Amino acid sequence: MKIAFAEPATPKSGTIVVGVLEDRKLSPTAAALDEQSGGALKRAIESSRFNGRKDEVLGVLAPAQLALGRVMLVGLGKAAALDEAAMQRLGGQIVAQLNSVGEIVAAVVLDKLDGMKLKPADAAANLAYGARLRAYRFDKYRTKEKPEQKPSLRTLTVMTRDMVAAKRGFQPLEKIAEAVFFTRDLVSEPANVLYPETLAEAARTLRKQGVDVEVLDERQMRKLGMGALLGVGQGSARPPRLVVMQWKGASKAKSAQPLAFIGKGVTFDTGGISIKPADGMWDMKWDMGGSAVVIGLMKALAGRKAKVNVVGVIGLVENMPSGTAQRPGDIVTSMSGQTIEVLNTDAEGRLVLADALWYCQDRFKPKLMVDLATLTGAIIIALGSENAGLFSNDDELATRLIEAGKAVGEACWRMPLGESYDKMMDSDAADVKNISGGREAGSVTAAQFLQRFVNGVPWAHLDIAGTTWSKKDAPTVPKGATAFGVRLLDHFIAEHYER
Ligand code: BES
Ligand code: MN
Ligand code: ZN
16 A cells, blocks of 8 residues: 655545544535535435544545545544544554445545644644554465455545645654564564574664674574573574664764663474463464564664664574473573573573573663563463553653553553562572462563563563454554554653653
8 A cells, every 4th residue: 555645635536535523523624525515425424323533434425526436534533632643543444444445546635623732744644654554464475365355445645735744754654664564574474484593584684774683593692601591492493593683873972871672582382391282372473572573673763763772682482392392390590690490391481581681781781671572371361452561670661661652552551570479489499480380470470580680770571462463453453463562662762762
């Protein structure tokens, strides 16, 4: 789908999309079209339940007086409540609606509305952004799709008087959308195609955008003492990798302490010797979601040339059962020096992150660390897919992440940490064990385990097991891989750490 910007005009074909405010108040363009068509739009509204509330849509075949095919009325709700997120949702919903009716070309006319705080150019740019985000598809493996199964919409033109400013405002947003798509693509790839080496290759492509990318192999990780990460990978025919990405965009001090983002990259999680049940195991191809978000975040920052220093560290392994796999009861030594009793080989994400977190703080002395991981099934039980679980040892960091999540529609809910939970991870045989032994507070105890490897650095952990993959369409996120976290963290950085 192509997105264009233009001055307002009545198109000669296809669909014109115009807004209606709550209580059936027509926007200026809607009112003009209604007049041109002898009141046909108002009559259509009156014979329907359409009120103009947000998320409402009413399609009307274009009256004879107009040359085009269809008029689509979209609810705007209250003008004062139209913010960036609302415009993005609107753009996404318009795309979905146009595809569902089989439209090929359409133009949205955005008027300046009384009481609207958002600048018209920002409104247009964000509508276009939402449209772009919703139009994503992962269809590279569908070789037999009939034309009628493909999305119909080819061009969406966003019409606004401030066309030049709208185009300019759309530029960084388009870069973020590209990064979101990169993450969604990686998360969608099956594990026979995407494994540690190929995922590292994908990260390496960021070099052409100015990101430093280093790929550590098994030998280098062994030398560093990463026994926790290596233990997880040892059952697989696919060798593990650790990828370090650096974006140095800070304008003044190129050496300024970086922000650090760490991702779990288990390219497939069978559970290992503590094997998972067959039903639903296919979902574990997206157990590398955290690492894909870190890659996408680096791409977004490079794409919009963010004025900040950021490092991304991702631990990439495949968790397989085999003759070389680690066994329940094995004791491994992590890079931190702490020994870990591996009682359940399916609690592998925390083992990967233990070494990735330790390595990151040890090498980079970051201002803060945020890790992302599809870490526990328990977080899905606690929060469903409406919120990611947020754990942090720093209140300000936690608040900033929650606020950023609200702004972009990626919600996080703070969960507790505490000494009594921490104690549950003490082992009889080693310094720490990788499961508590009970099912209680499974997401909290996992976070407590991670905290033993952050060495006091301001840190937050996002458990994204419930938000990485979606079973239903949302306005700006079609079902499937969501890339939850890319937009949140990009916004978090833009709001607080760039200058
Ligand atoms: N990758 C899983 C968590 C997961 C489950 C993500 C479902 C997405 C959907 C993780 O490695 C895991 O297996 N966790 C175990 C931990 C348990 C053994 C303590 C779990 O949640 O069951
Ligand atoms: Mn697991
Ligand atoms: Zn896992």
